Amino acid sequence: MPAAPASQTLSRGIRILEILADGPLSIDEVAARLDVHRSIAYRLLRTLEDHRLVARNASGLAALGPRMAALAAGVAHDLQAEALPELTAVANEFALTAFLAVLDGDEVITLTSVEPRHTVANVAQRPGTRHPVTAGAPGKAILSQLADAEWPDVSAALRAEVAEARARGYATSHDEVIPNLHSIAVPLSLRGRRPAALAVVHVASQHPDAEIATRLQESATAIREALGG
Amino acid sequence: MPAAPASQTLSRGIRILEILADGPLSIDEVAARLDVHRSIAYRLLRTLEDHRLVARNASGLAALGPRMAALAAGVAHDLQAEALPELTAVANEFALTAFLAVLDGDEVITLTSVEPRHTVANVAQRPGTRHPVTAGAPGKAILSQLADAEWPDVSAALRAEVAEARARGYATSHDEVIPNLHSIAVPLSLRGRRPAALAVVHVASQHPDAEIATRLQESATAIREALGG
Numbered sequence: 001m002p003a004a005p006a007s008q009t010l011s012r013g014i015r016i017l018e019i020l021a022d023g024p025l026s027i028d029e030v031a032a033r034l035d036v037h038r039s040i041a042y043r044l045l046r047t048l049e050d051h052r053l054v055a056r057n058a059s060g061l062a063a064l065g066p067r068m069a070a071l072a073a074g075v076a077h078d079l080q081a082e083a084l085p086e087l088t089a090v091a092n093e094f095a096l097t098a099f100l101a102v103l104d105g106d107e108v109i110t111l112t113s114v115e116p117r118h119t120v121a122n123v124a125q126r127p128g129t130r131h132p133v134t135a136g137a138p139g140k141a142i143l144s145q146l147a148d149a150e151w152p153d154v155s156a157a158l159r160a161e162v163a164e165a166r167a168r169g170y171a172t173s174h175d176e177v178i179p180n181l182h183s184i185a186v187p188l189s190l191r192g193r194r195p196a197a198l199a200v201v202h203v204a205s206q207h208p209d210a211e212i213a214t215r216l217q218e219s220a221t222a223i224r225e226a227l228g229g
Numbered sequence: 230m231p232a233a234p235a236s237q238t239l240s241r242g243i244r245i246l247e248i249l250a251d252g253p254l255s256i257d258e259v260a261a262r263l264d265v266h267r268s269i270a271y272r273l274l275r276t277l278e279d280h281r282l283v284a285r286n287a288s289g290l291a292a293l294g295p296r297m298a299a300l301a302a303g304v305a306h307d308l309q310a311e312a313l314p315e316l317t318a319v320a321n322e323f324a325l326t327a328f329l330a331v332l333d334g335d336e337v338i339t340l341t342s343v344e345p346r347h348t349v350a351n352v353a354q355r356p357g358t359r360h361p362v363t364a365g366a367p368g369k370a371i372l373s374q375l376a377d378a379e380w381p382d383v384s385a386a387l388r389a390e391v392a393e394a395r396a397r398g399y400a401t402s403h404d405e406v407i408p409n410l411h412s413i414a415v416p417l418s419l420r421g422r423r424p425a426a427l428a429v430v431h432v433a434s435q436h437p438d439a440e441i442a443t444r445l446q447e448s449a450t451a452i453r454e455a456l457g458g
Contacts, residue, residue, distance in 0.1 A: 007272055009239055021299065051244075064304045066423075067333060070357030088317075115317075124310070
């Protein structure tokens with residue numbers, strides 16, 4: 001297929017959504033961030049408001065509207081639906097935050113996350129969190145599923161670590177994405193879908209890594225079977 | 230502010246996201262649904278792909294990309310973050326699906342939903358679910374927060390029912406949005422934000438409505454206090 005030039009108007013509209021994901025802004029602030037005239041920003045915002053992706057808040061600022069949540073529910077919704085009860089079970093059994101991450105370009109993105117009940121404090125891992133695939137346990141669990149041609153440029157040390165994770169069946173990380181945090185991840189490989197991982201993250205846990213990994217592998221198997229392999 | 234004409238290009242791009250929320254499609258199918266030439270659909274899709282909101286799946290079809298989830302995480306994220314542990318606690322205490330719904334135009338939209346653990350079967354209430362504000366317990370709990378001028382055109386019977394719900398502190402519905410389903414909702418009124426509701430939905434529960442409503446009211450109070458009123 002021949003390369004087509006991107007649509008500047010559509011691209012600017014999407015940029016507004018990206019900017020507003022960080023918090024509400026005035027029209028003037030949106031125009032300044034986009035580096036366009038106020039009238040252009042206004043027209044784009046009005047179009048986004050027509051589609052209810054943007055709504056004014058009580059202070060008159062433009063903010064992402066709840067309709068965005070409806071669109072996002074369409075992202076791999078069968079995968080999210082199967083993963084949610086498994087993540088909930090893991091989170092509560094180990095009192096750790098459990099999450100589903102998928103490959104997105106050369107980044108890992110958190111799609112669904114469940115925090116445990118009845119804990120004094122736990123680590124949050126919000127949906128939408130992103131980091132390079134070359135860092136963190138979910139990144140390594142995802143790299144372990146990639147064919148050679150799909151690999152980004154990585155160090156020999158990381159390549160060896162991923163080979164070890166593949167052989168062992170799970171990956172770990174400490175102090176990589178966020179200081180002091182420890183993460184354990186297992187690959188979730190589904191036919192016809194991007195590589196994914198099930199993971200937990202914590203500061204300290206009384207459970208050995210291998211025990212948690214075994215439980216995550218059971219969840220991965222259950223999800224894979226529910227989705228037909 | 231003067232009315233500006235909406236941007237057709239941006240509007241078409243958003244339409245593609247709305248269409249793909251129902252499932253992956255080929256470029257030709259997207260073009261047919263939009264009623265535009267294939268070259269226009271292709272250019273818009275390419276722009277959405279550049280922003281990673283759309284990605285090709287293994288069959289080459291266009292599908293919503295995980296980046297959509299990152300954008301949606303920016304929708305009222307502090308509200309979602311405060312509501313999630315409360316919904317989880319309610320869902321597990323009563324073995325019922327618990328959710329947070331907000332007003333979106335003249336519809337109620339589910340922002341966050343938690344299904345209970347350890348149940349044989351439970352009702353799902355997926356984020357993004359929408360129905361008219363004039364139906365269902367969350368709709369009535371939200372209507373009970375609106376000033377007279379904000380009300381849609383409703384029947385005298387519904388107006389009386391909402392008045393009763395306001396006096397009682399919670400709303401119920403049966404057989405309204407989905408046949409056989411029973412729902413209980415309490416208002417969640419937050420300064421400077423759109424009216425919201427905390428609700429549960431079930432086919433049958435051994436707990437009386439008032440007991441569930443009292444628990445939901447405790448959650449609403451906790452969320453309101455966490456968000457500063």
